[in-house]
Amino acid sequence: MTQSQYPCANCGANVEFAPGTTVLKCPYCGAETPLVPTGRQIREHSYTEFAGLPRKPIAALAPYTFTCKGCGAITQSDKISERCQFCGAPLVADVSDTDQVVPEAVLPFGVDRPALREALKKWVASRWFAPNGLKKVTEAESSHSTYLPHWTYDASTVSRYSGQRGEHYWVTETYTDNGETKTRQVQRTRWYPAGGTVARDFDDVLITGTTRVTAKYLDQLEPWPLPAAEPYRPEYLAGHETLRYDVEPETGLGAAKARMAPVIEGDCRADIGGDEQRVDEVRTQYDNLTFKLMLLPVWIACYLHAGRTYNIMVNGRTGEVAGERPYSAAKIAAAVTAAVLLIAAIVVLIVLDKRSS
Template sequence: MAAEKSAEVGAHEFACVQCGADVSYEIGLSALQCPYCGTQNEIPVMADAVGEQDFRAVLAAGESAAGTYDVSTAKCVSCGAESTLDPNISHDSCAFCGVPVEAEAQSRRLIQPQALLPFAVPRDDARQSFKAWLASRWFAPNTLKRMGQLDGGLQGVFLPHWTYDTDCSTSYVGQRGIYYWVTEHYTTTDANGKSVRKSRQVRKTRWYPASGRVLNRFDDLLVAASHSLPTKYVEALEPWGLPELVAADRAYMAGFKTESYSVDLESGFAAAEQQMTGPIQQTIRADIGGDTQRILDYRVTYRDITFKHILLPVWISTYRFKERVFRIMVNARTGEVQGERPWSWLKITVTALVGIALVAVIAWAANQS
């Protein structure tokens, strides 16, 4: 994949080992490229750097036990998103809604990111993916498709996420259902208007008590740690390829924005619990057995809960259509596009009318035959 130079960062945050000039992250090379002498400053790979942290230990000691850091943030008064800015930037536009924002220095107790996925899709490729996505929206207005413009361009942003690992032990009480068939007699009226006696097979269920304990193991349950973007779109950007996570070296973030998390560690695990509900219930049903099952009650015990605070890369932009702002996002690892779009009610109405007319023609033809 072709390399692309990211925007410059604050003065001397990353200096070239050859000439001392500021360098920036080069997408596709996993290096910091010097724009003056061309030297590629390799980012060191840290072996076994992406580890898990003990969930309960961090909660007991306070989130600051996992590390704090001072950040210069820009909080959008329109959508509430809070992002970090490069040290030399005091004003910018919100990557999530396009509204101008102003940086303010403040110290916050935030768990430092442990790992991230570096940007792999260059900006130009992301822009082409957006245009292809827009062209495939049949019910989008034609004027929007012809425009295909991104208001303010694509901005590279790292979105905060939590991942959770845990072993679950679940005790349950339920019922096992076994099907059986009986012959049922009934009276009906035949074509001549006479009452006739008939029989049919009817399925019944015998229920038997069931109880037990099941085990589940969950690894890297992914939870978005902010609400700046609609959850359904963020989840639709998956998969990310989490096994390719690397240590959260700031060199990978050079030139990109990083959103601060607004969903705290404990709230994130509550969301992970919701993800675990379905698989746990499936395991219970498999343990009950039979033809069908009823789960009357169950209690889950979570053991050995660990977590990671990770950053995932997206290209985000806003585009304006008829005075409304719409957001699109591109997975900067795979090129997957998700986002909001306007609808052409003229196209929808015409399609509906054509469908109604087609049904009417088919019905008329059937009556003539």
């Protein structure tokens, strides 16, 4: 396996990609190396052609073997990029000659450590009833920058559906109330068979390509500015951790179709019209199906409280924060006590007011 390390032209140390810039920066002398555009374009790949190619499942691939050019240490890892465990030098694997799908695009980090601290401070400040120790997650040492693999899928869909259209009408109903006969208007629905065809184009349906992070919180980091993505180049990974995908493209496609399904059903309901709709069956044909693998930037912070680890994630482009948080029993008890005292004080004031009047 080949790998990449990028020495500083000024001092010889390893440079890293600086978030929010287009340069590789030396963490020691501060020298910058601009990233010269390569002219390469982001491409969508035909899923039909890909499905016919022989390849190994990602779980069957061996880990990468990194040989640090700085200290000479040899380590193995299933990550595309990380730091040397002994000297901290950034290491990036060359994935072009492996049996896995090669990343096509990368959304470079835009949030640096100072911006990360500010995002975490705002998030912590908005967490009511959180223990005071939660403030520790704002420390830079508790977080690391990670590129997470994602699949995107494009498709032109044509869906044939069958269902029913409901149209409301009103009838006069007679009823008895305390011995008195009254009338009222009651809504009824008359149903008619319906069927038709709808079409929709989907672009960049985003599916997480790793099971090593909590999908619920990762979804909360959306939306991602995908149009700002750059063609993949290993320099963007230098100094940052990059996970290798463990969700196969076929599995990702199934998840993408599941995300398309409610949108298509909404189109069917709109096409049926009427006051209410029932969709009984939808048969969808997927044409021009393409996909790509892209890397999205996430800051991951860990926080230990009462023997449990909580994970917090920050969108590396927008600063959006999502994650777990502990609750402070003392703060909750204090709030409940304060609420009870406030209610008691209001009751006393009301009683005193009535007595004085």
